[in-house]
Amino acid sequence: MTVPAQATRVRALPPARSRLHALEPFIVRERLLDRLPDADGFVLWLSAPYGYGKSVLLAQWAAGVELGGRSIVWLSAEREDVRSGIAAQLALPTAAPWPLLLDELARGDCAVVIEEAEAAGEAVDVLLSGFDGLVALASRGELGSLELPRRFTQGRLVRLAEADMAFTPAEVERLWLQLSADGGTQADAHALWRLSGGWPLALHFALLSGGAAALETLARSLTEALSADLRAELLLIAAVGELPKAAGSSETMQLVERGLAQELTQGYRLHPVVSDALLEQDASAAAEQVTAARERLPWPLWAGALARLDLRSELSEALGADASLLHAVSAPDTWLAWHALAPGGDSAWRRLGEAAARIARTDFTTALPELLALLPDETLSADHRAFVAARAVAALAAARRLNEAEAVAAAASRAAASARLSEAWTLRHALATLHVQKGDLAEAEKRLASLVAEAPRAGVDPTTGLSAEMLLYLTRFELSGDHFAYIAAMRSLVARGPQAGPKALTTLHHNLGIHLLAMGETAAGREHLLTAAGTADRMNALVIGMALAYYDRDLDRFPQLLAESRLWEYDMLTERVAALWLRTLRALGEAERAAEVARELPDGPFVLLEKAWEAHAAGEAALAADRLARSMPAWEAQGAIVNRDYRQHLAAMSFIVLGGEERLDALLALSPQRERLLPMLLVPLASLPRNRPELSVHYPLQEVINSGWERAVTLRRQEVPPLRLRLLGGFSVGVLGEELRLSRRHRELLTLIALKVPRGRWAEELWPDALAKHSENNLRVQLHLLKRELAVQGEQLYLPGDELAHVDSDLGELNDALESEDADRVARLYLGELAPDVDLPAVAEERTVLAAKVVELLRREVADLDGAARRLQRALEIDPLNEELLRQLLEVLLEAGRRSMAERVARDFGRRLEAELGYGLSDETLELLAG
Numbered sequence: 052m053t054v055p056a057q058a059t060r061v062r063a064l065p066p067a068r069s070r071l072h073a074l075e076p077f078i079v080r081e082r083l084l085d086r087l088p089d090a091d092g093f094v095l096w097l098s099a100p101y102g103y104g105k106s107v108l109l110a111q112w113a114a115g116v117e118l119g120g121r122s123i124v125w126l127s128a129e130r131e132d133v134r135s136g137i138a139a140q141l142a143l144p145t146a147a148p149w150p151l152l153l154d155e156l157a158r159g160d161c162a163v164v165i166e167e168a169e170a171a172g173e174a175v176d177v178l179l180s181g182f183d184g185l186v187a188l189a190s191r192g193e194l195g196s197l198e199l200p201r202r203f204t205q206g207r208l209v210r211l212a213e214a215d216m217a218f219t220p221a222e223v224e225r226l227w228l229q230l231s232a233d234g235g236t237q238a239d240a241h242a243l244w245r246l247s248g249g250w251p252l253a254l255h256f257a258l259l260s261g262g263a264a265a266l267e268t269l270a271r272s273l274t275e276a277l278s279a280d281l282r283a284e285l286l287l288i289a290a291v292g293e294l295p296k297a298a299g300s301s302e303t304m305q306l307v308e309r310g311l312a313q314e315l316t317q318g319y320r321l322h323p324v325v326s327d328a329l330l331e332q333d334a335s336a337a338a339e340q341v342t343a344a345r346e347r348l349p350w351p352l353w354a355g356a357l358a359r360l361d362l363r364s365e366l367s368e369a370l371g372a373d374a375s376l377l378h379a380v381s382a383p384d385t386w387l388a389w390h391a392l393a394p395g396g397d398s399a400w401r402r403l404g405e406a407a408a409r410i411a412r413t414d415f416t417t418a419l420p421e422l423l424a425l426l427p428d429e430t431l432s433a434d435h436r437a438f439v440a441a442r443a444v445a446a447l448a449a450a451r452r453l454n455e456a457e458a459v460a461a462a463a464s465r466a467a468a469s470a471r472l473s474e475a476w477t478l479r480h481a482l483a484t485l486h487v488q489k490g491d492l493a494e495a496e497k498r499l500a501s502l503v504a505e506a507p508r509a510g511v512d513p514t515t516g517l518s519a520e521m522l523l524y525l526t527r528f529e530l531s532g533d534h535f536a537y538i539a540a541m542r543s544l545v546a547r548g549p550q551a552g553p554k555a556l557t558t559l560h561h562n563l564g565i566h567l568l569a570m571g572e573t574a575a576g577r578e579h580l581l582t583a584a585g586t587a588d589r590m591n592a593l594v595i596g597m598a599l600a601y602y603d604r605d606l607d608r609f610p611q612l613l614a615e616s617r618l619w620e621y622d623m624l625t626e627r628v629a630a631l632w633l634r635t636l637r638a639l640g641e642a643e644r645a646a647e648v649a650r651e652l653p654d655g656p657f658v659l660l661e662k663a664w665e666a667h668a669a670g671e672a673a674l675a676a677d678r679l680a681r682s683m684p685a686w687e688a689q690g691a692i693v694n695r696d697y698r699q700h701l702a703a704m705s706f707i708v709l710g711g712e713e714r715l716d717a718l719l720a721l722s723p724q725r726e727r728l729l730p731m732l733l734v735p736l737a738s739l740p741r742n743r744p745e746l747s748v749h750y751p752l753q754e755v756i757n758s759g760w761e762r763a764v765t766l767r768r769q770e771v772p773p774l775r776l777r778l779l780g781g782f783s784v785g786v787l788g789e790e791l792r793l794s795r796r797h798r799e800l801l802t803l804i805a806l807k808v809p810r811g812r813w814a815e816e817l818w819p820d821a822l823a824k825h826s827e828n829n830l831r832v833q834l835h836l837l838k839r840e841l842a843v844q845g846e847q848l849y850l851p852g853d854e855l856a857h858v859d860s861d862l863g864e865l866n867d868a869l870e871s872e873d874a875d876r877v878a879r880l881y882l883g884e885l886a887p888d889v890d891l892p893a894v895a896e897e898r899t900v901l902a903a904k905v906v907e908l909l910r911r912e913v914a915d916l917d918g919a920a921r922r923l924q925r926a927l928e929i930d931p932l933n934e935e936l937l938r939q940l941l942e943v944l945l946e947a948g949r950r951s952m953a954e955r956v957a958r959d960f961g962r963r964l965e966a967e968l969g970y971g972l973s974d975e976t977l978e979l980l981a982g
Contacts, residue, residue: 078226079111080104083216087112088209089119094179094202095187096168096194099213105189106313108216109164116185122161129167133174137163143589151618153181155589162187168194175199220244281305286333287340288312289326290356291348294319298347330360338362350374351382358389367393376404376435380442383408399428400435407439410446418443419455426462433469437478440466444481448488451690456485472509476502480519487522490692492530499523514552520544521558529695532722538566557586561595568602569731570724571749577602590619593628601631604639623689626655633661638733642668654678656686656697660704667708675708695721703732712740736760756787756844764844773859774841774849776805780883786841786849797837799894800830802886805860808893810853816891869904878925881905906930910939920944924956931963938976945979954980 087095087108095112097105113123126136134152135145141155156163162185163178165171169190179186179198188194202208218226223244224237277285284302288294294303295318303319306312312319321329330337341348341356342365348356350372357366369375370393379386386408390396396405403425409418422443426436440463447456460482467475480502486495503523506516524540527533541563544551551559564579577599584595593615600608609632616625629652636645645665652658659682666675682704686697702718718732719725727749729739736758739746747755747763752770755763764771775785782798784791793801796817803813814826821829841849848857861880868876885898909926923940930936937960944953957980961972 080108083108083211084111084115086209086211089116089185091185092183093185093207093209094199096199096208096210097187097189097216098192098194098210099216100191103213103216105216106166109166109187109189112187113162113164116162120160121185122159123164124156124161125164127166128169128171128174133165133171133178148618148620149177149181150620151589153178154615154618156182156184160184165189167191218244283340285311285321286329286337287344288319288321289329290337290341290360291352292320292326292355292359293317295349295352298349334360351378351385354378354389355385358392363393367395370404371400376407376438379404379408380411383411399425399431403431403435403439407442410439410443413446413450415447415450415452415455419459422459423462426459426466433466434471434474436466437463437470437474441474441478441481444478444485448481448485451488453485453489460485473511476505476509476511484522487526488692492526496523496526496530499526513550514555517544517551517555521555532695532699534566534570534722534724538563538570541566553586557583557591561587561591565598568598570727571731573602590624593624597628597631601635604635606635606639609635622655626653626658629653630655630657630661633658633665634733637661637664654681654685656682656689657700659685660700663704663708679704679708699728699732703734707734707738710738715740753787759844761845764846768846768848771843771848771857773857774855776801776855776858776860776862778802778805778860778862778886779865779881780887782886782888787843791840793840796833797840799889799891800833800837802889802894803891804850804853804855805862806894806897807854812893816893869908872908874908877905877908878921881925881929902929906933906936910936932967934960934964934973934976938979941976941979
């Protein structure tokens with residue numbers, strides 16, 4: 052997995068356009084780089100105050116690590132939460148638990164870099180205790196980590212402190228003498244080192260701005276050396292912290308080229324020491340630049356700069372913008388901090404923003420009374436009230452606080468009536484979702500259908516509109532249980548392709564694949580699941596993986612899937628993986644193994660169903676019934692509505708464990724597909740009532756045949772594969788893929804039947820020396836026995852009377868080819884004499900007639916020379932002493948210019964004549980060869 056790396060955000064910069072023309076912004080310090088580790092299990096710790104080049108050294112080190120094939124995860128603990136920051140760079144949900152992050156870091160062969168590690172708190176120890184990869188930490192002082200001493204005692208900690216990272220006198224002298232454009236002296240270099248103490252940042256800016264004197268007034272030296280435009284840009288970057296790429300300008304790039312600003316992947320920044328010094332020196336000028344940049348900066352960055360500069364009145368004004376409300380929802384903690392700083396917090400608008408932020412933090416107890424009081428306030432715009440109400444209803448519904456969600460919806464009804472169509476639509480969508488959560492599916496379906504129809508007119512973006520359609524079709528499935536209707540709906544949405552967006556398209560393929568598999572359409576279902584897996588995030592890839600493992604009956608994958616599910620610390624996910632593992636064992640009939648595995652698994656609703664089967668299979672009826680009874684309470688304890696998937700599995704297990712046709716009928720009533728559900732839910736064929744053979748129609752045919760359920764076999768007789776009968780060049784007969792070993796008498800009788808010899812001749816052919824009444828009696832006995840051998844579970848599908856039915860015969864194919872005069876097909880099908888091992892007069896007669904027909908056709912079809920030669924050779928193989936046939940073949944070969952082959956064929960034929968009949972080739976044949 053490729054992980055965005057901050058190390059790569061520090062790009063190689065061109066030489067600074069200053070008095071030190073040869074200076075590159077970042078000096079490569081081989082003395083330090085050679086000391087840094089690059090192997091798993093090691094920790095690099097750089098501890099020094101601001102300005103000692105920790106970030107630059109880490110960036111140079113990380114570039115080498117990346118060249119070694121690793122991915123870099125780089126973050127600042129001062130700017131972001133370490134856990135959520137790592138999750139974001141690994142493309143995982145920001146709330147992903149530590150075990151999952153540590154596993155993903157190891158799988159991705161990542162190195163982790165944490166700057167400002169003193170702000171990371173316990174995250175450093177969590178990372179070091181669970182991740183044995185390569186870690187680099189940068190801090191301005193000591194770290195209170197318990198893991199660092201352990202790594203030290205193991206010899207796996209490399210620490211560089213202030214003294215290590217400071218420039219040595221020799222390094223300063225070399226730099227000064229090499230880079231000073233006006234002939235600096237050794238004495239100047241030594242003075243510079245004494246004043247700076249080898250502090251890299253001070254040295255850097257002293258070299259840029261004039262030597263030792265500049266160290267005393269670093270900020271003033273920087274700004275005085277710049278034009279007014281560059282000074283203004285420098286102050287703006289100092290105020291905002293990190294200027295986005297989109298907001299950069301030519302002045303920004305000039306600062307980068309001079310080494311005064313650092314270019315990152317997403318933007319530009321100054322060193323914190325420089326930023327602090329600039330803002331301390333001239334905060335008022337920085338404030339002017341921030342105020343002037345209102346249109347240039349994204350609203351959150353602008354408001355953040357105002358807060359950083361303590362411009363409270365201006366921040367209060369900023370919090371009055373529409374964008375403020377969006378930020379309250381997307382970054383509630385930051386918004387609440389600004390709200391506390393800025394005056395005017397008691398206005399209705401700010402109170403609405405505070406309510407929105409607290410709802411986003413799920414702080415419902417504080418937020419709801421305020422929101423309910425504000426929703427009727429018509430001094431606030433209807434759009435804003437509807438916006439916040441929609442988010443509140445959705446958040447409350449997701450938290451299963453359904454009554455409170457309804458109260459918010461009722462309070463927002465007047466605002467929704469006056470709001471823009473798009474905002475009203477969003478609120479109505481949240482209300483529809485609330486009805487789904489309540490289990491009021493009929494009302495939800497009605498509302499969702501209306502929303503889908505109105506989405507284009509309301510100006511709703513396609514992705515949001517699609518989410519409503521997906522929920523609509525899911526709701527309809529929950530109402531009806533109609534898998535085919537849901538499959539058709541998902542196919543129509545998939546057909547829209549790019550309009551759906553990559554995330555939605557992944558979900559569509561996933562849902563479609565699951566329902567296709569549930570209906571027995573295995574190939575199509577797997578194709579959609581594999582398509583979804585190609586673009587799924589890690590959690591969805593896990594869900595798809597467990598479905599594929601189940602339908603592939605791949606038991607070896609489940610231990611790994613279960614272990615990975617536990618990394619998410621999400622009980623419902625782990626429970627579903629565990630249940631599918633047990634269900635796979637049930638499908639394979641491995642009850643003892645299921646009992647062994649089940650002992651290690653917690654009792655969730657689906658797992659309890661599988662444990663009920665395991666007890667049932669072991670004959671422990673009371674235990675099975677108890678586990679079955681505990682399944683529904685376990686589901687309800689999750690706080691989710693009882694969906695149709697669970698209801699179907701519960702009903703199936705109830706019938707399996709407790710029996711009774713009323714339970715079977717309750718199961719069948721859960722879907723229009725009725726009987727199709729039974730094999731997919733692993734209802735045993737043997738448990739079905741024998742007076743209802745129609746219930747067997749979707750079980751594997753071989754299973755039905757093996758069951759001995761004659762009425763079920765009869766019902767599906769058209770699906771039974773034909774009798775396979777081979778009579779050319781040998782004899783074989785196969786039923787349902789297995790070859791039958793018939794006695795000699797039965798082979799003879801079956802051949803007579805296949806050749807359609809009249810029944811009146813069968814006894815005489817088989818017993819020519821017996822009395823008529825004896826031979827007829829023998830025939831009746833042998834015919835009865837033959838029919839029994841060919842029967843399928845008592846059903847006479849292949850020999851119901853005196854003629855074969857539902858048969859695949861090579862003789863029949865050959866006769867069809869002869870009738871259509873397809874010579875090539877005849878030559879291919881005729882593998883040898885008809886039933887060569889059956890020695891009966893009627894068969895011998897048919898054998899001669901058939902061979903003559905084949906030879907005659909092959910002789911006649913001589914339109915093209917190559918084809919004619921092949922067919923005549925085949926005819927000669929069938930009738931090897933036919934000299935007239937030989938002469939026809941020789942004529943074709945000679946006409947084709949193949950004299951050598953003609954002479955060889957004639958010699959071989961002459962030898963056969965001599966051996967078989969005692970004479971050689973005729974004069975006519977010899978003359979043909981001589982001519």
